[in-house]
Amino acid sequence: MMSKLLIVEDEKNLLELYRMEFEEEGYSVATAESGKAGLELSETFKPDLVVLDIKLGDEEGLKVLSDFKHQSKDRPVVLNTAFTHYKHDFTSWAADEYVVKSGDLTELKSKIKALLERPKAQG
Amino acid sequence: MEHHQCHLDGNESAECWISDVLDGIPLDEKSLPIDRINKCITCDAFAEAIERSTGRRRSDRVMTQAINRFLALFSNYNRELNDMADSLKEKIEELTVLKTVAEALLKATDLKKGLKIFLSGITSGEAFGFNRAVVFLVNHPRHRLEGVLGLGHLNVSSYGKTWDRLQREKLSFDQIVEKILNETDEPDNALSTAVAKIHIPLRINLGILPKSVILRKSFRIEEFKDEHSADKQVLGLFDRNPCAVVPIISKEVVLGVVVVDNPVTRRCISDEELSTLETLSYMTAARIDNLILQNQLELRVAQLEHVNALLQDNKNYLVETEPLIEAGRMATTIAHEIKTPLVTIAGYAMRAKKEHADGKDISHNLDVMLEEISRLEKLAGGILDFSRERKLTLETLDLNTLINETLDIVTDKLSYSNIEVIKNLCDKNLYIKVDRNRMKQVLFNLIDNAMQAMPDGGKLEVSTGTGSTYRWFKIKDTGCGMSKETVEQLFKPFYTTKSAGCGLGLPVSRRIVNDHGGYLEVESIPGEQSVFTVNLPAADEV
Numbered sequence: 242m243m244s245k246l247l248i249v250e251d252e253k254n255l256l257e258l259y260r261m262e263f264e265e266e267g268y269s270v271a272t273a274e275s276g277k278a279g280l281e282l283s284e285t286f287k288p289d290l291v292v293l294d295i296k297l298g299d300e301e302g303l304k305v306l307s308d309f310k311h312q313s314k315d316r317p318v319v320l321n322t323a324f325t326h327y328k329h330d331f332t333s334w335a336a337d338e339y340v341v342k343s344g345d346l347t348e349l350k351s352k353i354k355a356l357l358e359r360p361k362a363q364g
Numbered sequence: 365m366e367h368h369q370c371h372l373d374g375n376e377s378a379e380c381w382i383s384d385v386l387d388g389i390p391l392d393e394k395s396l397p398i399d400r401i402n403k404c405i406t407c408d409a410f411a412e413a414i415e416r417s418t419g420r421r422r423s424d425r426v427m428t429q430a431i432n433r434f435l436a437l438f439s440n441y442n443r444e445l446n447d448m449a450d451s452l453k454e455k456i457e458e459l460t461v462l463k464t465v466a467e468a469l470l471k472a473t474d475l476k477k478g479l480k481i482f483l484s485g486i487t488s489g490e491a492f493g494f495n496r497a498v499v500f501l502v503n504h505p506r507h508r509l510e511g512v513l514g515l516g517h518l519n520v521s522s523y524g525k526t527w528d529r530l531q532r533e534k535l536s537f538d539q540i541v542e543k544i545l546n547e548t549d550e551p552d553n554a555l556s557t558a559v560a561k562i563h564i565p566l567r568i569n570l571g572i573l574p575k576s577v578i579l580r581k582s583f584r585i586e587e588f589k590d591e592h593s594a595d596k597q598v599l600g601l602f603d604r605n606p607c608a609v610v611p612i613i614s615k616e617v618v619l620g621v622v623v624v625d626n627p628v629t630r631r632c633i634s635d636e637e638l639s640t641l642e643t644l645s646y647m648t649a650a651r652i653d654n655l656i657l658q659n660q661l662e663l664r665v666a667q668l669e670h671v672n673a674l675l676q677d678n679k680n681y682l683v684e685t686e687p688l689i690e691a692g693r694m695a696t697t698i699a700h701e702i703k704t705p706l707v708t709i710a711g712y713a714m715r716a717k718k719e720h721a722d723g724k725d726i727s728h729n730l731d732v733m734l735e736e737i738s739r740l741e742k743l744a745g746g747i748l749d750f751s752r753e754r755k756l757t758l759e760t761l762d763l764n765t766l767i768n769e770t771l772d773i774v775t776d777k778l779s780y781s782n783i784e785v786i787k788n789l790c791d792k793n794l795y796i797k798v799d800r801n802r803m804k805q806v807l808f809n810l811i812d813n814a815m816q817a818m819p820d821g822g823k824l825e826v827s828t829g830t831g832s833t834y835r836w837f838k839i840k841d842t843g844c845g846m847s848k849e850t851v852e853q854l855f856k857p858f859y860t861t862k863s864a865g866c867g868l869g870l871p872v873s874r875r876i877v878n879d880h881g882g883y884l885e886v887e888s889i890p891g892e893q894s895v896f897t898v899n900l901p902a903a904d905e906v
Binding site for chain 1: 700703704706707708709710711712713714715732735736
């Protein structure tokens with residue numbers, strides 16, 4: 242069965258690129274342009290993994306991360322951001338992976354694949 | 365006729381007036397002082413003269429005996445009176461000394477000078493004349509006695525060398541006080557330096573110093589020994605000297621103790637001396653208390669001044685580094701703003717490369733790349749505007765004309781976006797002194813902003829007017845409006861709520877208006893409208 246990805250990204254063109262690339266990888270992809278829209282969509286779409294963008298100065302970004310984790314504790318969330326410094330912010334540690342934005346999607350793709358193949362936590 | 369010599373007084377020049385009178389030499393009354401008469405009435409010559417001049421009658425003898433008794437009584441009274449006069453004189457002298465010290469203490473400007481005057485009173489030969497005096501004050505929070513000041517030499521061997529300079533110079537007490545009041549930053553004497561190192565916890569078993577504080581009582585000892593202190597420094601200081609400890613008490617609170625001793629003369633301290641010292645301590649305690657409080661206040665003020673200086677340094681540091689921090693923040697934001705389109709361009713370029721190799725149509729990828737590149741160009745332009753040199757080329761012109769010129773340029777764009785323009789311009793000329801191009805840029809930015817707020821069309825109202833010193837223009841749209849939070853963020857560089865903007869238009873506009881001495885205001889009702897008002901200083905007609 243196809244794995245389902247939810248991608249939250251406010252840059253339309255980038256979001257479209259992600260959608261095309263991951264659909265070609267064989268995923269079923271849903272996209273949202275804001276954290277709020279993503280959380281709502283997630284209720285019905287029930288993704289297996291969430292790719293989430295957080296922006297500089299956007300305090301809501303990390304809150305959205307915790308909201309996604311609150312919604313489903315075991316569902317992996319990958320943080321995808323232009324900055325490296327969020328790695329040092331402990332609130333970002335709730336994310337399962339941290340990938341710095343790049344035009345080359347190889348790293349993002351391999352991390353998503355690894356997370357989805359990871360055996361699910363017991364209980 | 366020659367005078368007779370006195371039998372009792374060894375002094376040969378003294379005359380016996382009794383024998384003189386018996387021989388018919390007249391009595392010179394002035395030469396008979398009262399103490400001389402006291403002696404005369406015990407003299408054999410006197411008794412013999414009385415015997416010879418007394419008749420044989422019984423009544424004569426009784427009278428003579430009575431007179432003799434009166435004389436003896438009179439003599440005794442006289443002696444007592446003399447003693448009383450001497451004692452009163454001493455008491456008056458003592459009180460004068462105490463009064464002088466207490467009065468001198470009032471002139472002291474700080475605690476150290478006050479205590480120096482107090483100790484000078486105790487050690488000055490004019491007053492008490494003790495060899496040494498030392499003050500310990502109670503540190504109440506730490507519950508201990510702390511040595512503060514001493515006057516006199518540190519040890520007997522150094523006497524003559526370190527004996528207080530004031531003592532050597534044989535100054536009067538008044539002169540000593542004058543000297544103390546005038547000195548500035550006088551280094552501590554050896555005794556004070558040694559005393560300042562002594563701290564004694566306030567426990568009754570630690571010797572007579574804490575005992576005096578705890579029991580509020582004076583002590584007088586013939587010899588300072590081990591039993592009088594557990595502290596080696598104290599023992600060394602008062603080494604086997606006769607000594608006295610007197611508490612200084614003000615308003616029921618023990619402020620400290622004064623310790624006096626006589627290491628040089630080794631003279632024991634009398635009960636009278638102790639009692640006078642207690643009186644001095646009692647008379648001066650209130651003043652010493654005030655000086656202690658003043659000292660604490662001064663320390664507190666000095667601490668606060670220090671803290672204030674630190675804060676001032678900190679503030680200066682922040683003021684100096686603030687622009688650098690702001691520049692760093694700006695650079696980070698710019699880097700982020702540039703990185704996102706670059707990532708997008710790179711992503712689509714890689715995709716185009718892959719699809720081109722597969723023989724697919726890559727025009728969509730190229731379109732997105734061009735779009736992102738144009739966004740980067742716009743961003744670069746905005747950054748240049750924002751950081752560009754803020755020199756203005758000023759000219760006086762009519763605000764209404766400037767508005768009409770600008771609207772002419774954007775009319776087509778507005779009607780294409782389905783936006784109706786309503787002009788509500790003031791019917792007289794509104795002169796302002798501005799940089800024409802920069803002010804047009806403000807107008808473009810505000811109109812562009814209004815267009816972004818009305819993606820489905822609406823009404824754009826442009827109005828002008830004048831106050832007493834300011835001319836104004838308003839750009840009002842019937843767009844989506846803004847929340848209070850958005851309005852607060854509006855002028856922060858790179859803040860944007862729309863995909864097309866770079867977040868620099870409004871900060872740049874406000875900066876230009878401010879550079880002209882004007883100000884930009886925003887009012888907005890979410891879901892209804894936004895009004896931007898630009899106020900500019902009025903200029904005279906050319």
